Amino acid sequence: MGDYDALLVLSFGGPEGPDDVLPFLENVVRGRGVPRERLMEVAEHYQGFGGVSPINRQNRELVEALRPIAGVPVYWGNRNWHPFGEDTVRRMAADGVRKAAVFATSAYAGYSSCRQYYEDIARISVVGGPELVKLRHYGDHPGFVEAMTDHTRQALARLGRDDARLVFTAHSIPVSMAETAGPSGGLYEAQLRRTAELVCRSLGRTERFDLVWQSRSGPPQVPWLEPDVCDHLRAIDAKSVVLVPIGFVSDHMEVVYDLDTEARQVADELGLPMERAATAGTHPAFVRMVRELMDEPEPVACALTCCPPPRRRPAQAPSGSQAP
Template sequence: MGNYDALLLLSFGGPEGPDDVMPFLENVVRGRGVPRERLLEVAEHYQSFGGVSPINGQNRDLIEALRPELDVPIYWGNRNWHPFGEDTVRRMKADGVRKAAVFATSAFAGYSSCRQYYEDIARISVEGGPELVKMRHFGDHPGFVAAMADHTRQALDRLGRDDARLVFTAHSIPVSMAETAGPSGGLYEAQLRRSAELVSRALGRDQPWELVWQSRSGPPQVPWLEPDVLDHLRKTSAPAVVLVPIGFVSDHMEVVFDLDVEARQLAAELGLPLERAATAGTHPAFVRMVGELMAEPEPVPCALTCCPAPVRRQA
């Protein structure tokens, strides 16, 4: 696998029981001035699923799927919950790892989806430890596209409607952050639209599709990317909808709550036939993609001015 002697799966992290929820959320929002009332509201989303986010289990499944594909050891570290990245890198150093490819569980440009992972790598690196090389954006990689197209096809089959509209979803971000994503701005949305187009094309569909947003947070006076998925469902003229969470590589809490709970409930109220495509997860094409990324020439890191951190307003 190129010059790498290990792979580090670097992810967001998530709670694995009721007692983990608030400490995890406090890690996520540290330094952002988020009111405790908002944390308690989000905590209820997790508690409705037993306090367990699906992301850690899906990362474990991905690691097991990768083992037969790779000839190097695989490590796993998170930003916000156990196993923390800094603990993992110390273990990698003790194991003698010299240079590791870093696969971040986010496919697109942007501060939260890319730049923050570079910051994580800088923060968790240790003197005498392994060199950590973040792999490139992969939203247009044939493996990611094939996985999402296959899962979308399965959702269309479950729905049994030839006239269903594809509605691609991604995590909304502040408009100011979207405008500074990438070297010349706008790259987050442009990459998502490119991925959606490739998935639609892989399905051989010539019907129109839409890209909408989900999981908005923050003060209402700050503009975020719109339309929100729920607002879109209320206004759509489509006879049936397949939601395709193109902006996620595994089932984060945002996917299972915003789409499987809230969007499904709204669709039922509207009498709108709806199915949700699975995320890439452990689809064989997606698993193979990781090895293919490791075999590519080492990516050139983004400029430090790319995807700058948002200005945080303290409450």
């Protein structure tokens, strides 16, 4: 056990009103040279939902669900919007926190999904403040698998088709980033496929499932993981589909826009019956999982050479714009 005296939920952040959208997106893409017109295009996705991303509300709900079982005070901080991680850590220091477990709202290996959280921890740490220990990847944890199994089962019931094709989705990333994820490369895809296999096994499903990608962004000449979920729906030979967003732990903008809006439009055009499983959210098994991760032996931090940052090119902006 890591002997923690606090828990920090560290997340991406999101706007909570129309006036927040552009400043939030500017924080997300700072230093990437993204054209203003691309930023305005992504901003329209948010404005279509009143300028509010669901991610902050869902993180508040997760924090509240954790408080009764964490055994220690629970804090919350973000990378790109209030409450910023650095402000939260200063408050933790003032509260006398010595050592905190850090639960990142991203389950897998990779630069954006793991290494960048280590960078966040280094950036927001303060002299004399708490030691911050990032908890391990958890895509294969029984609590995460149970949550996604239950939500997939519920989606199948809503659809009324036990034989619907299961299409698991995750955030696409550049192929070059996927190839360098983990100590030997390829770990992002491998972990996601393992999660999909575990969910299928829990459902008693032995037939084919698909792992596809969503939320691709960046210049078209840069290869990203494929197929895109919308392209896959157009090509699939299935009578009905359940989308299972295992790459995300909450229903933030890229889930409600890329799946509930864009993919839904494609399915409706095709006359393809489709349901979308909920993300892990505050499922009791997922909440318990965080406590169980804290009780595990303290994880060893990855080597600094693991999951190197991508080479930035102009016009690379997340579509929704949540990193994986």
